[in-house]
Amino acid sequence: MKYTIQDCTPGTSWAAQFRVTTWLDHTGTPVDAPQDVAVGASADASIGEYESLGVITTRDLAQELVELTDTQTLRRFVVSHNDIWEIDQVEWRD
Numbered sequence: 001m002k003y004t005i006q007d008c009t010p011g012t013s014w015a016a017q018f019r020v021t022t023w024l025d026h027t028g029t030p031v032d033a034p035q036d037v038a039v040g041a042s043a044d045a046s047i048g049e050y051e052s053l054g055v056i057t058t059r060d061l062a063q064e065l066v067e068l069t070d071t072q073t074l075r076r077f078v079v080s081h082n083d084i085w086e087i088d089q090v091e092w093r094d
Contacts, residue, residue: 016054020079064080
């Protein structure tokens with residue numbers, strides 16, 4: 001069954017594929033924004049598009065935003081409903 005964000009019921013764990021524009025290292029892994037980089041100097045990171053699978057932690061239907069915890073990095077991202085797809089229920093395993 002294909003789910004939408006409106007199908008996500010409170011009390012049930014949901015996950016989705018997502019994309020976000022964020023700081024990435026040379027391997028494409030999200031990192032914190034570089035600090036104290038001089039103008040014209042090279043940074044260890046650059047802004048790019050990151051895609052992954054995330055567990056939905058919060059959803060705001062009025063503003064059409066979703067907060068997810070990335071399953072690869074455990075970082076939290078807030079994305080638009082337009083930037084999530086393949087929404088499905090989570091099957092937790094021990």
